[in-house]
Amino acid sequence: MRIGSLILCCVVPVLAFLGAVASAANPFAGSNLYYAAYVNEANTSVRTFRGLQNAGMKVLRVWLDGQSETQKGTNINPFPDLEPVQICNSVSSCYNDTVLDHLDEFMLLARSHDMKLLVDMHSFNALQADDVYGTEYGIADFYTNAIAQEASDARFVHVLNHVQTTLHQPWKELNEYTCGFEAENEAMIGDAQTFIEDHQQWQCDRANTIKTELKANTGVHPRPHWVVLTGGESWVVESVQPGFLNCTALDVISIHAYAVTDYYTSSDIESYVQQALDANTKFIVEEWGVCYYDTSNNDYPSGAALPTDTRNYNIQGWAANITAAGLPRLYWEAIPNADPHWGGDYEVGIVDGPSWNTLKQAARDALSAPAGFNFSEYLL
Numbered sequence: 326m327r328i329g330s331l332i333l334c335c336v337v338p339v340l341a342f343l344g345a346v347a348s349a350a351n352p353f354a355g356s357n358l359y360y361a362a363y364v365n366e367a368n369t370s371v372r373t374f375r376g377l378q379n380a381g382m383k384v385l386r387v388w389l390d391g392q393s394e395t396q397k398g399t400n401i402n403p404f405p406d407l408e409p410v411q412i413c414n415s416v417s418s419c420y421n422d423t424v425l426d427h428l429d430e431f432m433l434l435a436r437s438h439d440m441k442l443l444v445d446m447h448s449f450n451a452l453q454a455d456d457v458y459g460t461e462y463g464i465a466d467f468y469t470n471a472i473a474q475e476a477s478d479a480r481f482v483h484v485l486n487h488v489q490t491t492l493h494q495p496w497k498e499l500n501e502y503t504c505g506f507e508a509e510n511e512a513m514i515g516d517a518q519t520f521i522e523d524h525q526q527w528q529c530d531r532a533n534t535i536k537t538e539l540k541a542n543t544g545v546h547p548r549p550h551w552v553v554l555t556g557g558e559s560w561v562v563e564s565v566q567p568g569f570l571n572c573t574a575l576d577v578i579s580i581h582a583y584a585v586t587d588y589y590t591s592s593d594i595e596s597y598v599q600q601a602l603d604a605n606t607k608f609i610v611e612e613w614g615v616c617y618y619d620t621s622n623n624d625y626p627s628g629a630a631l632p633t634d635t636r637n638y639n640i641q642g643w644a645a646n647i648t649a650a651g652l653p654r655l656y657w658e659a660i661p662n663a664d665p666h667w668g669g670d671y672e673v674g675i676v677d678g679p680s681w682n683t684l685k686q687a688a689r690d691a692l693s694a695p696a697g698f699n700f701s702e703y704l705l
């Protein structure tokens with residue numbers, strides 16, 4: 326389907342299945358900024374958080390992988406990977422904590438704007454770009470090799486025990502600054518849906534490591550107020566696996582989907598939400614984005630720019646469908662500068678972006694809608 330011809334036929338009424346939990350809470354909104362740690366001017370970061378706060382957004386999802394160049398028109402300071410030279414496997418002097426030190430400051434800023442960070446601890450993108458794990462194992466063996474699994478677990482433990490520079494407490498105690506952790510952005514994508522189905526235990530095993538480390542703090546906090554998430558796959562059907570639903574260490578299943586049809590209220594999204602409710606787990610639309618171009622939304626788009634009104638109409642309509650499903654959502658991505666429209670383009674510039682007001686309004690609208698899942702204990 327081409328977005329340019331999308332017609333918003335109707336604002337869908339609240340789904341009947343949400344009736345029983347309609348008073349539970351409201352869906353929240355947030356955004357992604359994978360290179361957040363590298364934004365090179367304090368003012369740019371402040372402006373970002375002011376904008377997001379103004380939209381009522383609660384969560385910003387960040388990654389830990391090194392970046393060396395300007396991203397999406399945002400000036401950044403280059404930083405190395407957390408494991409820049411070799412796989413560290415618990416040898417603490419081997420990790421380069423620069424990225425964690427930067428996020429230390431960034432999380433304080435987030436908190437002062439009533440937001441928390443959701444931390445993704447490694448990304449498929451880094452693996453594919455041949456970071457130390459990609460070089461050693463490639464994008465499939467990384468998930469099947471026992472030593473790679475052990476080294477990944479060691480990385481998570483290292484991150485969770487990183488001592489915040491000014492608060493002098495490890496991240497695993499700072500649940501007022503972070504709301505959740507996940508092992509990998511889009512684990513196993515590029516290996517086919519059947520590979521994800523065959524290796525779904527990988528997610529539960531990694532989540533167990535993360536959860537165990539967080540739970541070791543029960544003495545400090547009566548309950549661990551964090552969620553452990555899957556980090557998403559490429560579309561809804563891939564993102565939801567039975568072995569994710571039944572894994573007690575996984576609190577939240579992340580949905581990443583860029584096909585408009587994945588959020589059609591008339592299709593599967595409703596039955597998926599019901600599966601999560603039945604399994605006593607939660608869903609988040611952790612990545613969604615509305616294309617700037619007139620190509621199909623999930624077609625790594627680049628084409629002719631849509632008229633602003635059409636794109637805004639699409640943002641509104643898609644957000645309304647996500648709201649009707651009762652789901653919280655993080656946009657890919659609200660960026661701190663005017664959007665230069667590089668590459669596959671879903672971004673919305675917080676500063677002067679012609680779609681920012683629409684996205685902001687959609688985020689605010691969610692705050693008064695009924696939710697399928699109650700996240701309030703994890704948010705500020």
Ligand SMILES: *[C@@H]1O[C@H](CO)[C@@H](O)[C@H](O)[C@H]1NC(C)=O
Pocket residue numbers: 348349350699700701702
């Ligand atoms: C949502 O969760 C919060 C925190 O656990 C709780 O106080 C509140 O009662 C819940 N809301 C409903 C309607 O269950």
Ligand SMILES: *[C@@H]1O[C@H](CO)[C@@H](O)[C@H](O)[C@H]1NC(C)=O
Pocket residue numbers: 366368
């Ligand atoms: C950052 O913001 C402060 C206060 O608003 C201002 O005085 C300063 O000039 C800004 N710095 C830059 C580099 O824009």
Ligand SMILES: *[C@@H]1O[C@H](CO)[C@@H](O)[C@H](O)[C@H]1NC(C)=O
Pocket residue numbers: 404405420421422423
């Ligand atoms: C970490 O990386 C930074 C930036 O490249 C570098 O200056 C620093 O020496 C590195 N630290 C360690 C412990 O390797």
Ligand SMILES: *[C@@H]1O[C@H](CO)[C@@H](O)[C@H](O)[C@H]1NC(C)=O
Pocket residue numbers: 567568569571572
């Ligand atoms: C969870 O689901 C997976 C995939 O269907 C299955 O292999 C596993 O046995 C289930 N585990 C439990 C504890 O039910």
Ligand SMILES: *[C@@H]1O[C@H](CO)[C@@H](O)[C@H](O)[C@H]1NC(C)=O
Pocket residue numbers: 331332333334337585588589590591592639641642643646
């Ligand atoms: C919302 O879902 C309805 C029902 O499936 C569909 O007709 C409509 O096109 C969707 N809206 C958008 C903007 O995708």
